[in-house]
Amino acid sequence: MIKKIALVLMLIAILITFSLTIQESKEYLDCFSKDYFVSKTFRETGSKNIVTGIYLDYRLFDSIFEAGILLVVVSGIIFMSKKDEEVL
Amino acid sequence: MIYEEVITLKTSRILICISRLLYPFMLLFGFYIIINGHTSPGGGFQGGAILATAILITYFIDPDRITNLNLLIKIEKVLFILILVIGSISFFTKNVFFTNFISIESSTTYKKIFLIALNFFIGIKVALGLVTVFSTFIKEGRS
Amino acid sequence: MNAMIIADSLQILLIIIAAVIVISKDNLQMVVFFAVFSLVTASLYYFNQAPDVALAEVAIGSAIMPLIFIISISRQREFIVISHVNDEFLSNHTYKIGKGYELLSEFTRHYGLKLKIYKSELGSLKGIFRSRNVDLIVEKCPSTHRYLLKGKESSILMNKLEQMTENEPLIEVIKIREGETDD
Structure with missing residues (x-):
């Protein structure tokens, strides 16, 4: 209950x-950053797709550590799939 | 019952034929999305997931295809270090970490090189990670 | 205006599918509805001008996750039983095969699973590391001397086990709802 x-x-x-x-x-x-990205992304990064321009240039720090999180997840899954005798 | 259905689904010949037919087109579509990530919707993560789906389909053709998981995760670590290095080159050219290493004034044709290279490596890395995850799941029940 | 109506009906459909996923008991049906949920979500993303997210949602939500679920369901090869009984009910010596062992081995042969029986005293700590994936617990009721087979209510295998043990006077099948017991 x-x-x-x-x-x-x-x-x-x-x-x-x-x-x-x-x-x-x-x-x-309609705030400042939206106008900035729409007008200047193609000239500053060379990407017609604004999403790619943001996550590979302006916010590359975030996407690199997102890839790092995937690496940690994969190694955690491999660790958990081992048998008890192999781990301990 | 449910278990018998799944077992017959795995050995169906129609599914094996369709998977053989679809597999190269899925690989092609994944690489297309990765390489054209800077002009059309998509990018490294999405294309990598599609590549991983294409490799997942080969488990219907031959279940014992991938055996060496340690090699896969080793390649993934090397690719992650490579991505870090490519992102850090801008420290020597611009004095800032994690941006494009080609200067802002140069033309957009040269700036594309950075985007394509980073998209490609991120795509391969994501595909390898997802393949490792479901190969672990397949191996788990087989012991 | 037309696109708004389509998006609204897709959202209502999404809520209905989510309710069906929560309510349904069949594992395979649940996985299929999960894939449908992801597809509808992807089309909603596309209607709201986010094709990047829609691509990722289609690839991961409706291809990789359901296949991982189906592989994990179809790869169940063992039927793990924990025994708290001390007499010959579950013994598998060649000269004296226990009643319960005979029944359970016939039951697991029907599904192509491997029967594994672990004996443990009540309250002992050994094997607590990975004891969450137990399928069946066998106990003896001290007052009525009947054997109690405790299993999860959500498992489909339990219905078949209940059918098989209908005519046995000494055996009782108890279905436990998930979350009530810890081992």
Whole structure:
């Protein structure tokens, strides 16, 4: 019973957060960085696809460590798939 | 019951024929998305996932295809170090880490080299990682 | 305006599919609905002008994840039983085969699984490292002297086991809901 009440409370909290986020995001839809990226991405990075221009040039730091996270996940899965006798 | 259905699904000849027919086209589509990541939608991660799906389909043709998992993860580590090195070259040319190492004033034709190289390495790395994940899953139940 | 109606109906469809995934009991059906969920999500991404995310969602959500699930379901090769019984109910010596062992081996041969029985005292700590994937626990009720076979309610194998043990007076099958027990 406690679990179900907690679940319903969690769903209500998520709903309120989402609706607040949608309301707030409408006010800031046309802000400074969007104009900057739309006008200058092709000249500064040479990429017609703005998404690629952002994640391979302006935010390369993030995407490199995203690749690192994938490496850590793969090695964790290999570690867990070994038998107990091989690990300990 | 459910278990019998799965076993017959794995040995079906129709599925093997269709996989053999589809496999080269899926590889081609994955490489197309990786190489054209800077002009059309897509990029390293998406193309790598499609390449991994293409290699996953070969398990229907021949289940014992990939045996050496240690080699795969070794190549993946080397590729990750290579990506780090390519990202850090800009420290020597521009004094800033993790941007394009070709200067801003040069033409866009030369700047594309950086994007294509990084997209390619990220794509191969993601494909190898996902292949390692599901080969581990396949090996797990076989012991 | 037309695209708005399509996107709204896709969102309603998404909610219905999510409810079906949560409710359904069949594993294979659940995996197929998971793939459909990813496809509908990808088309919604495309309607909202994000083709990059849609490509990643199609490749990972509707091809790789369901195939990993199907491989893991079809690769079940062992049926792990933990025994808390001390008499000959589960013994497999050549001169004296226990009643329960005979039944369980016939049951696992029907599905092509390998039967593995681990004997453990109540409260002992050995083997606690990987004891979460146990399929069946055998106990003896101290008051009525009946053998209790405890298994998960969500497993499809338990229904067949209940059918097979209908005529046995000494055996009782108990289905435990997931989350109530820890081993």
